[in-house]
Structures are given as C-alpha cells and as structure tokens.
Amino acid sequence: MSADLTPVSRHALYPALAPWDQRWLDVGDGHRLYIEQSGNPHGEPVLVVHGGPGGGCSPRMRRYFDPRHWRIILFDQRGAGQSQPSGSLTANTTPDLVADMERIRVALGVERWLLFGGSWGVTLALRYGQCHPQRVAGMVLRGVFLCRQQDIDWLYREGGASRIFPDAWARFRDALPAAAGADLLTRYHQRLTEEVVDRSVASAWAAWEAACATLLPSPGVVASFETRALALARIESHYFVAGGFMPEAGLLSHMASLAGIPAHIVHGRYDMVCPVEQAWTLHQAWPGSQLTVVPDAGHSATEPGLQRALVAAVAGFAAAGETHR
Known part of the structure; x- marks a missing residue:
C-alpha cells in the first residue's frame, strides 16, 4: 500500500461538451x-x-x-x-x-x-x-x-472548522436565535424543514459551507453555493441530523x-x-x-x-x- 503525494501538473479539464x-x-x-x-x-x-x-x-x-x-x-x-x-x-x-x-x-x-x-x-x-x-x-x-459523527461535528459544531473560520462561523451561528437544549445543527434542521422555509436561513447554511470550501476565498464558489442553497441546506441538514x-x-x-x-x-x-x-x-x-x-x-x-x-x-x-x- 503506497501513498503518492506528488502533485500532478500537466493536465487541464477537457473542453465543454453537450449531452446527447x-x-x-x-x-x-x-x-x-x-x-x-x-x-x-x-x-x-x-x-x-x-x-x-x-x-x-x-x-x-x-x-x-x-x-x-x-x-x-x-x-x-x-x-x-x-x-x-x-x-x-x-x-x-x-x-x-x-x-x-x-x-x-x-x-x-x-x-x-x-x-x-x-x-x-x-x-x-x-x-x-x-x-x-x-x-x-x-x-x-x-x-x-x-460521514462519521466526528466528521459531521467538525463542520457543524463548535471546536472544529469554527476555529479556522471564526468570523464565518459567527455569521452562521448568529443567523439563528439561541435556544436552550438544542445545538446549532438541530436548530437549523428544524428551521429548514418547516412548511415554509426562510430563504435567509438556507443562505446562511450555504455561506458557511462555501467559506470553508476553498484554499483562498472564491466569489464564484460562494455564488454557486447560494444558487443551490435551499435544496442543499434542507437535504444536508436532513441527512446530518440522522448521521447520514x-x-x-x-x-x-x-x-x-x-x-x-x-x-x-x-x-x-x-x-x-x-x-x-x-x-x-x-x-x-x-x-x-x-x-x-x-x-x-x-x-x-x-x-x-x-x-x-x-x-x-x-x-x-x-x-x-x-x-x-
């Protein structure tokens, strides 16, 4: 069993093509x-x-x-x-x-x-x-x-990625009011599965993930997350409260x-x-x-x-x- 840690530098994506x-x-x-x-x-x-x-x-x-x-x-x-x-x-x-x-x-x-x-x-x-x-x-x-519990906790509970991106985490955390006895992931899931979902809640979820997704800030990646925020946030929270x-x-x-x-x-x-x-x-x-x-x-x-x-x-x-x- 070997690990190839050498970066690859000679390949680029193929040209755009349409489906048949x-x-x-x-x-x-x-x-x-x-x-x-x-x-x-x-x-x-x-x-x-x-x-x-x-x-x-x-x-x-x-x-x-x-x-x-x-x-x-x-x-x-x-x-x-x-x-x-x-x-x-x-x-x-x-x-x-x-x-x-x-x-x-x-x-x-x-x-x-x-x-x-x-x-x-x-x-x-x-x-x-x-x-x-x-x-x-x-x-x-x-x-x-x-999709271990520790992997979900890293991104959605205090003490993981929140320590690397404390400013983005603060915006994610503060988008919902604090509630006794319910952690942040559970509160987001509750809000995202309401009959009528507040789009701003889904946007806050997507913005947090986008902030963590690239080595350097990328407006294009942030915009991509925002475009699909509602379905992404609803389905991710649904899966992650259930351990995937x-x-x-x-x-x-x-x-x-x-x-x-x-x-x-x-x-x-x-x-x-x-x-x-x-x-x-x-x-x-x-x-x-x-x-x-x-x-x-x-x-x-x-x-x-x-x-x-x-x-x-x-x-x-x-x-x-x-x-x-």
Whole structure:
C-alpha cells in the first residue's frame, strides 16, 4: 500500500461538451431523477456522483473525462439539481440513493462502471460499492467524507472548522436565535424543514459551507453555493441530523467488500470541509488504493490542483483498461 503525494501538473479539464441524452427516471416515492449522458455512446461508462447531499450536478463535471473514451453519465440525486420535486425529503435516505443508482444502471444497460465521486459523492459511492461490488470497475474519489459523527461535528459544531473560520462561523451561528437544549445543527434542521422555509436561513447554511470550501476565498464558489442553497441546506441538514443514514458501525467496517476494486483517492492538503485525515484513513483501510494529496488545495473541485489530479486519475483508469461495458 503506497501513498503518492506528488502533485500532478500537466493536465487541464477537457473542453465543454453537450449531452446527447437527457431524461428523467421515475424511481417511485414521488421522485423523478434527472439523468444525462455525454461523450462516447459506446465508450467505457463512468457515473458521476455529486456532493452535498443535495448539491446536484453541473456541466463542468463532464469535463474530467476524455469524451472520446468515456460514456459520461451524470444524475441528480433525490431532491437535488433538476430532479423533481426539488428539495424533497420524502423517502430520501442513503439506502434510497443506492437503490436509485442501481435503477439507473439497469435503465441504461450498463454492466459495470467507474464511479467518480466528490465529498458526499465519496460517501455514496463507497456505500453503493459495498452493496454492489460486482457492478464497480473502479473509483476516483475526491475530498473524502466518511460521514462519521466526528466528521459531521467538525463542520457543524463548535471546536472544529469554527476555529479556522471564526468570523464565518459567527455569521452562521448568529443567523439563528439561541435556544436552550438544542445545538446549532438541530436548530437549523428544524428551521429548514418547516412548511415554509426562510430563504435567509438556507443562505446562511450555504455561506458557511462555501467559506470553508476553498484554499483562498472564491466569489464564484460562494455564488454557486447560494444558487443551490435551499435544496442543499434542507437535504444536508436532513441527512446530518440522522448521521447520514449510514450502516451500523459506519462505512469503514464494511471495507472488506471493496477488496480488489481499484481506487484513486485525491484530497486537498488544506481541506477544511473534510480534513485530510479522512482520506488517509480510507487509504489505510483499502489495500491497493492510491492516494494523491494535493499540497495547494482545499475542498472544492474547482481548485486547479485538484482538477489536474482528478483528470490524471481518470486518464490512468482509461490507460489501464480497468473498466468495460
């Protein structure tokens, strides 16, 4: 088991491209998922698993993959992005999302696919792989989030990221009135799941996460978080008060089911949303995995060092011929 800590510098994102297939898939419980495909219709399939939960996909996510080689599949998870109904919490749990990924695989006629996930997308990709290892040809994972209680507490309770960004934390904390006997995460969840949600509460939630997401302040990232604030805040708070709807004893206790599946983990050294210890812990628990720690990056996939490392990791899978339709 080796850790590659060398930064990658020779790769950039591929040019923008349009999807050749867009559809909505009815998965039951009142949910319709947005799905799109781009790249090579006969290429090796890769499924992009977005973060949040509730973050949704963006056109930029198509650009990590050589469109001549890959059949690029994006989907918005329940309540996120273009999926309907937006922000819905009904039947919205990790087992539901895992089942949806299998429905998508069957609907698209895919035998096995590469999983490409970031942040919460890592969490969901790992859980899908643990449930359906025979369907996973490999994984490229960025900004590892293991969804342990300590990982949730780091971002949403006093004493973690609040010590690095005390000014942003103060704005996040003070956006809600203090209440005896209820911690901040619980109070946000209560407000965000009211019948009529105050948009300013969702904006405060998104602004806190955006403040922690990049090595240096990025107005573009802040604007991106604000655009999707309502669904993101509602769904994230719904998941995190429930511990992410994780299996008993957490993801790490089920790593044996991923034995033999190749993985390349990419993580920013100064990730303040998901500290690098999570990537190191996953790497140690996954014999044969590769780890690239990018020395000049935080959490956001928009950061140049992370983009270069991710493109290189995907290219490595293409060159090795690890996946097949």
